[in-house]
Amino acid sequence: MKRIALFPGSFDPFTRGHEDIVLRGLKVFDEIVIAIGYNSGKSQRYFAIDMMVQKISETFKGYPNIRVITYSELTAELARKHKANFLLRGLRNTTDFEYENSIAQVNRYLNTDLESVFLITSPQFASISSSIIREVHRYGGDVDPFLPYKL
Numbered sequence: 001m002k003r004i005a006l007f008p009g010s011f012d013p014f015t016r017g018h019e020d021i022v023l024r025g026l027k028v029f030d031e032i033v034i035a036i037g038y039n040s041g042k043s044q045r046y047f048a049i050d051m052m053v054q055k056i057s058e059t060f061k062g063y064p065n066i067r068v069i070t071y072s073e074l075t076a077e078l079a080r081k082h083k084a085n086f087l088l089r090g091l092r093n094t095t096d097f098e099y100e101n102s103i104a105q106v107n108r109y110l111n112t113d114l115e116s117v118f119l120i121t122s123p124q125f126a127s128i129s130s131s132i133i134r135e136v137h138r139y140g141g142d143v144d145p146f147l148p149y150k151l
Helices: 016-024 051-061 075-079 094-110 130-138
Strands: 004-009 031-039 066-071 086-091 113-121
Touching: 004 075, 016 051, 016 086, 016 113, 031 051, 031 075, 051 066, 075 094, 075 130, 086 094, 094 113
Parallel strands: 004 031, 004 086, 031 066, 086 113
Antiparallel strands: none
16 A cells, blocks of 8 residues: 655745755655645735745656645545545654644544644754744845755
């Protein structure tokens, strides 16, 4: 059976830390579906979702086993539709773990075939967060070192 992982997130923006999790995930999974969700808890995106799909797709253009999609539904249902039995998530710290653990429990309740797999962020990317990158960008700072593509 093909090991398909769904890597869901708002990816606003998609960072080098996210890229690292995807590339390391390929050592575990046959295919990874990067799923950019419309987060109901966030009123508006900073970076356009269509642009992010394009940038992420370009980042992984040499990887036929990585796809990029958008979604606006329960992650557990999306995983079922794409025959993904795994959710891939990255953890930078214990705060991430607390948040991700709660989500993993609910996803498992909604889809009992779904296992959450957590990879610890590589040390050089542990301080990178999308919210910090948005702030730096908003005030004209150079964010290129934190992204696997050019804005």
